[in-house]
Amino acid sequence: MASLPDLAADLISASGRASEKLNLPSLQSKMKSDPEGYSSELTLIYKQFKSSLELFQQQVALNFTSLSGIASDSTVAKDLGDRAMFLAHVTPFYPKELAQYPNELVRFLESSARNLPSDLGCMWHKL
Template identity: 60%
Template sequence: MPSRGGVPVAEALLPSGRNPERLSLPALQSKMKCDPEGYESELLLIRSQFDSSLELFKQQADMNFTSISGISNDPTVARDLAEKAMFLSHVTSFFPQHLTDFPHKVAELLHRAARTLPSGLRNDLAKSLILLINRGIVSIKEMLPLFMELQTLGDKPLRELAFKHIVKSIKRMNLKHKDEAKNRALQNILFVMLQIRGRLD
C-alpha cells in the first residue's frame, strides 16, 4: 500500500459523489466515527482487504509455511493485516451490520495459527481483541479460553498482555458491581495462568 510520510494510506476509497483523496488510516478512522453512513464504502473496502490478508495467512498456516520468525517471509503482509485488524477494531461499534463476524475471524486466526504467526502480529491481534472486549462487543468470558491458550506460548510480551487484561477485567467488573461467581471463575483462571507463566519464565 502506498504511504505518505511512512503512514499507510487508503487510495480510491471515497464513495461516489465525492472527489477522490488519499487518507491515512487514522484520519479515515476519525472520519468514519463522525459519519459512518458517509464512509460505508470505505469500510467495506478495508474489510475486503483484511479478509484477503487473513485468507493468505490461513492458507500458509494450513500448509505449515513457516520461517524462523513465523509465518510468511514478507513482513509487509503481516504489518498490513495487523493495521487493518486494529483499524476495524476501532470502528466495529459504528458498523455492527458489516463487522458482526470480525471478532470471530481475529480469534480464529489466533487459535489456529498463534504459534506460527510473527510475534508482532500475534500481539497486535490480541490487542485488537482486547479493544473489542473493552468496548463490550465481545465478552471476556467468551475469549478466556483463547487467552489461556496464549499463556502457553513462548512469547513473554503476549503472556503479559493477556494476563494484565484479565486482571483489569476483574477490577472493572468490581467497580460496577461485585459478582462473586464471576470473580471466583476469573481468579481461578489467573491462578492457572500464573502457574503456566512460572513454568515458562
C-alpha cells in the same frame, strides 16, 4: 481476488475523495464521526482485511510445506494487523456490517497466532 493495492485504489475512487491519500488513522476518525458517510470505505477495508487474512494463511501454508526455507513476507502480516486493528476500532460504529468480524478474528487467532511475527503478536493482545 484483488490485490491490496488494487483495493486501496478502489477505496479512494469509491469514496469520491480521490485527492485524499489512504491514511487509516485519519479514515478511522472520519468513520467514527460519520459512519453512514463512509460505508463504502468500510466495505473495501473489510475486503482488504479478508484478502490479507487469506494471503497470510497461504503464506504460512507455503512456508510450512516449503523445503527451500524461504522466509515469509512481513508486509502481509503487517497489512493484516493494520486492517484488523482498524476494524476493531470501528466495529462499534458498524454493528450490522461487522457482526461476523469478531468471530473471524477469534478463529484466525486460534488457528494462526503461533505463526504471527513477534511484533504483531503483541498487537493482537491489545485487541
